[in-house]
Amino acid sequence: MVLLVPLDFFLLLLAAASAYILRFSDWAISLKPVAFSLTRSDFFEVSIWAAILGVIIFAFSGLYSHNKNRKFSFDVVRVVMACTIGLSLIALYIVFTQQLFDSRFLILFGYGLAIVYVIAGRLVLRGLKGLFYRLRIGLRHVVLVGSADRIVEMSGALERRPELGYEVVGSYITFGAKQQQELSLLCVDELIVVDPFLSREKMLFLISFCHDRHIVFKYAADQFSSYASHSVAHPLAGFPVVELKRTPLDGWGRVVKRLFDVVVVIILILCTFPFMVLISLLIWIDTRGPVLYKNERVGLRGKIFTAYKFRSMHVKDCTGDQFGESGKKALAKEEKLIAKQNTRSGPIYKVGNDPRVTRVGSVLRRFSLDELPQFFNVLFGTMSLVGPRPHQSREVAGYIDEHRKVFTVKPGVTGLSQISGRSDLLYEDEVRLDVFYIEHWSLFLDIIIFVKTPFILLKRRKAL
Numbered sequence: 481m482v483l484l485v486p487l488d489f490f491l492l493l494l495a496a497a498s499a500y501i502l503r504f505s506d507w508a509i510s511l512k513p514v515a516f517s518l519t520r521s522d523f524f525e526v527s528i529w530a531a532i533l534g535v536i537i538f539a540f541s542g543l544y545s546h547n548k549n550r551k552f553s554f555d556v557v558r559v560v561m562a563c564t565i566g567l568s569l570i571a572l573y574i575v576f577t578q579q580l581f582d583s584r585f586l587i588l589f590g591y592g593l594a595i596v597y598v599i600a601g602r603l604v605l606r607g608l609k610g611l612f613y614r615l616r617i618g619l620r621h622v623v624l625v626g627s628a629d630r631i632v633e634m635s636g637a638l639e640r641r642p643e644l645g646y647e648v649v650g651s652y653i654t655f656g657a658k659q660q661q662e663l664s665l666l667c668v669d670e671l672i673v674v675d676p677f678l679s680r681e682k683m684l685f686l687i688s689f690c691h692d693r694h695i696v697f698k699y700a701a702d703q704f705s706s707y708a709s710h711s712v713a714h715p716l717a718g719f720p721v722v723e724l725k726r727t728p729l730d731g732w733g734r735v736v737k738r739l740f741d742v743v744v745v746i747i748l749i750l751c752t753f754p755f756m757v758l759i760s761l762l763i764w765i766d767t768r769g770p771v772l773y774k775n776e777r778v779g780l781r782g783k784i785f786t787a788y789k790f791r792s793m794h795v796k797d798c799t800g801d802q803f804g805e806s807g808k809k810a811l812a813k814e815e816k817l818i819a820k821q822n823t824r825s826g827p828i829y830k831v832g833n834d835p836r837v838t839r840v841g842s843v844l845r846r847f848s849l850d851e852l853p854q855f856f857n858v859l860f861g862t863m864s865l866v867g868p869r870p871h872q873s874r875e876v877a878g879y880i881d882e883h884r885k886v887f888t889v890k891p892g893v894t895g896l897s898q899i900s901g902r903s904d905l906l907y908e909d910e911v912r913l914d915v916f917y918i919e920h921w922s923l924f925l926d927i928i929i930f931v932k933t934p935f936i937l938l939k940r941r942k943a944l
Contacts, residue, residue, distance in 0.1 A: 483605065484543070484544055484602070484605070485535060485544060487601050487605070488534070488535055488538055488543075488598055488601070489531050489532070489534075489535050491594070491597040491598050491601045492527075492530070492531035492534045492535070492594050492597075492598070493527055493528065493531050494593075494597055495590055495593035495594040495596075495597045495598075496523070496524075496527035496530060496531070496590050496594075497524075497527070498589075498593050498597075499585070499586050499589040499590040499593055500520065500523055500586065502585075502589055503585050503586055503589070508585060512585070530566070530570065530590075533566060533569065533570075534562070534563070534566050534594065537562045537565050537566050537569075538558075538559075538562050541558045541561060541562040541565075542558060543555060543558050543559065543562065552602070552603070552606060552928075553924060553925065553928045555599070555602050556599055556924075556928075557924060559595060559598050559599055559602070560595055563591055563594050563595045563598070564591075566591075566594075567587065567591045570587065571587070609645070610643040613642050613643050613644070613645045614642050614643060616642075616647070618645065619642075619645055619646060619647040620645055620646055620647070620669040620670055621647055621649045621666070621667055621668050621669050621670075622638070622646050622647065622648055622649065622668070622669065622670045622671070622672055623648070623649060623650040623651065623652070623663060623666070623668050623670070623671045623672070624648060624650070624651040624652070624671075624672055624674050625651070625652050625653075625655050625671060625672070625673050625674070625675070625678075625686065626653070626673055626674035626675030626678065626700075627653065627674070627675045628653055630674040630675055630700070631651045631653070631674055633674075633908075634648075634672070634674045634700075635648045635651065637909065646670075649666055649667075649668065650662070650663065650666055650668070655682070655685075655686065660689065664693070668693075668695055669695065669696060670695065670696040670697075670698060671686065671689075671690050671695050671696070671697055671698070672698045672699065672700070673686060673697075673698070673699035673700065674699075674700045675700075678699075683699070727888050727889060727918045727919060727921055728919075728920070728921045728922065729888075729889055729918075729921050733921065736923055737864065737921075737923065737926065738861075738864075740865070740923060740926060741858050741864050741865050742858075742859070744865060744930070745855050745858040745859050745865060746859070748855050749855050749856070749859065752852055752855070755849075755852070756852055756853070759790055759840075759844065759849060759852070760790070762840050763790060763791055763838075763840055763841075766838055766839055766840040767791075767794055767795060767838050767840075768795075769791070769795035770791060770795070770802070771790065771791060772788055772789070772790065772791065772853060773788075773789045773790065773791040773792070773793075773798060773800075773802070773850075774786050774787070774788060774800065774802050775787050775789065775799075775800055775872070776800070776872065776873060777870035777871065777872060777891065778870060778871060778872070778873055778876045778887070778891075779862055779863065779870055779887070779890060779891050780887060780888075780889065780890045780891075781887055782876075782884070782887045784873065785857070785862040785863075785870075786862075787854060787857055787862075787863070787870055788853035788854055788856055788857060789850045789851055789853055789854065790844055790849065790850040790851075790852065790853060791841070791850075792837055792838060792840070792841025792842070792844050792845050792850045793834075793836040793837055793838060793841060794836055794838055796809075796810065797810050797813065797814075797836035798810055799811040799814055813836075814831070814836075817831045817834070817835075817836075818831060821833060821834070824907060827871075827875045827876070827877070827878025827879060827883075827907070828871060828875050828907050828910075829875065847937050848937050851893060854893045855893070857893075858893060861890075862890070863890055863891050863892060863893060864889070864890040864891070864892045864893075865892060865893055865894065865926070865930060866892045866893075866894055866895055866896075866917075866925075866926040866929045866930055867889050867890050867891050867892025867895050867917070868886040868889065868891055868892060868895055868897070868914035868917070868918070869891060869892070869895060869897065869898065869910075869914075870891035883911050885915055885918060886911070886914050886915070886918070888918050889918055889921070894929060894930065894933040895913075895914065895917060895929065896913045896914065896916065896917040896925075896929055897909075897910040897913040897914055897917075898933065898936065899929055899932045899933055899936045900913055917929075
């Protein structure tokens with residue numbers, strides 16, 4: 481946080497200087513000759529005051545708040561908002577003081593470059609911070625308190641994701657005088673209670689203990705607390721009634737998301753159609769047979785729909801009614817493979833080193849190109865561009881009640897769980913990410929996930 485203030489100040493000045501240099505470039509002059517007489521030194525002086533104003537607005541926008549877990553999308557939105565406010569204030573100043581200055585180019589390009597530079601600067605800082613964390617530099621030391629299984633679960637998750645910046649230095653199932661003495665000898669930054677059903681007396685004791693020793697106290701919310709954070713209160717017959725909202729997608733949110741899906745997917749289909757034709761030819765040349773693989777999946781409100789994919793397996797190994805008697809035999813073969821080579825936990829399966837995959841199919845799966853036909857699912861309305869992954873009925877049969885919340889929204893071609901680990905995630909982690917997405921949906925979150933997806937596809941995956 482300390483570095484952000486001088487960095488933002490420098491980047492705002494750099495944006496102003498870049499806009500000034502661009503204004504005097506041959507390209508800009510050819511569009512419109514320079515009509516103002518603001519010298520470079522005078523412009524630099526004005527830019528300093530504008531940069532100071534920008535930093536102040538950034539501070540009031542919460543961009544310098546001490547929250548190490550703040551999402552990058554939060555910074556992007558706040559930077560755009562703060563720069564827009566700054567632009568508005570500068571425009572008002574010019575109007576009300578009747579400044580003899582007429583260069584919309586400088587103002588608009590300075591505004592645009594300020595957004596780009598500041599966001600890029602913060603992105604670089606986050607990358608450096610993630611690199612340091614992976615090198616075990618600057619990690620926050622954390623102690624976990626709670627039940628044994630939750631401690632193992634949380635510590636494992638933090639160990640698998642060093643970029644979060646945490647190192648577990650201790651864990652306690654019980655916390656008494658002996659544990660207090662042990663903890664006082666450790667250098668601890670945070671204490672996290674991972675048992676949401678810990679008694680009120682023990683919770684208050686831990687809070688007091690942390691406050692006395694200047695340790696950050698956190699706790700894992702129980703399921704009801706998580707739901708209650710998305711509540712709306714309203715009077716009913718004279719009684720205050722609280723409604724638990726399932727997702728911000730209720731109402732107009734669903735309309736906005738559908739409009740976004742339709743507009744973007746039409747563009748995607750037009751852009752990728754030549755590649756789809758090429759992939760279809762390669763599949764047919766490699767292994768004669770149907771190009772598309774139609775598979776029944778469970779979607780919105782638990783309804784069954786047909787998901788389209790490019791066929792990536794040999795015809796004799798494809799399951800489903802589409803392949804008749806051969807599909808039934810392939811299903812029996814698949815069940816044996818799952819028993820021997822399943823790499824997933826929970827109700828979801830994934831056959832590792834799958835011998836049924838064709839040469840072309842292995843390439844398609846490597847870059848998820850086999851899922852391109854699902855753009856038509858989005859167009860037809862059975863799927864969304866962003867959402868939880870659709871699973872098969874036999875997988876859904878193994879869900880517990882809390883997993884079924886994923887049916888609140890349409891399944892997606894990509895989603896938060898896919899950009900966070902694709903099919904290499906533990907199933908419980910995948911469900912948590914999908915539920916988080918459902919409870920915190922916004923159009924901006926959809927855009928962030930959609931933009932990140934192509935970069936994630938280029939990363940190496942575990943063996944298919």
